Amino acid sequence: MDKTIYILGAGFSKPANAPIQSEIIDEILKLRGGHFEGKDNIIKGYLDEFEKFLSEDLYIDSKDFKGVALEDVFTPIDRCIIDGISFRSLDNKKLVELREKIYSLIIFAIKEKLSSSTTSKSYVDDFAKYLVDQIRQRMIDKNHDPVAVISTNWDILLDNSIKHAIDNDNHNGVVDYCCYISSLYDDETIKPGLWALGKGKYNVKLLKLHGSMNWLHCPKCQRLFVAFYNKIAEYGIYKNQKCKHCAINFKESKTVSSALRSNLIMPTFLKDLNNFQIKLIWQNASVELSEASKVVFIGYSLPQADYELRQLLSRMIPHEAVIEVVMREAKDETSKKSNAETLKRYKTFFGKRTVKPIAVGVEKYVKSLRHSQSLVLEDTSL
């Protein structure tokens, strides 16, 4: 049976105004002076600590803050936490706390940027509806498994749209993150994929390789807690949630060892990862890729820094699979040149496989899916 795997990069969320990674620090700094449902002081406190870290520990001049790469903030912090050593003025415990606060700032920054956007997110809803339409038949035929999405993005645009499409379909399916999840806030519609299949429902597979802004995990039992829409900030971050299972099992409501933590992972740090659920997602992504007859990359430039994803693609995609690369619309010389470079990177990487460029932009591509059009453009038209 034919199976299409979609691999999404930052370019997928860009038309909906999501910040790309290099813009996130600037977006964080813009949070100062903002209003956050009466929690302004919490955010202000986090911002003060973050700027103090940039200025005193990383020794950056405040006028250069926004030029700092996110990797250069997290790589030393992650390294010190894993090795149990201190970084400058911060001991290990303080580093873990600081990292949580920066994660919260990232989540707020992405959330703010998306909610202030005036651009249309309807193409994300259309893509979600397309996925649900493809998969629905699974309710009567368990072997029907034509599609899965692998995403490198932290934002939850597609997650929310899929959830919405399923809610509109009488809750007949679930968003399947392909690991074991619990609902953060007793939402009966949040269930693991295997549970859904056992109940005669369908699962829309969305494998988020770098974590997600709507996930919190328990460092003790390794459960992953999930909320949709904007509930994660409301319930997870503001209220400093503890794992409800560990609280009961270990009778430990007063300790912090089961305080839930964010799940955003830097691509450069994946190899040191000891998070069980993320490992499971990578394992499941490798299975999905090995079954692919077609792999469609949307808004992903195949950067060298993503070497963990590159090795996964290299190991698991079958030789006969067709590769399609959805790139931005080739309107002017700059976009043509950038598309040509991206395409060259793909062709070199995928060698003798067929690589088809689709230089129409995400929105037009999604529209073509809904109308079953073929939009492949040859190299010469780029």
Ligand SMILES: [Zn+2]
């Ligand atoms: Zn727990």
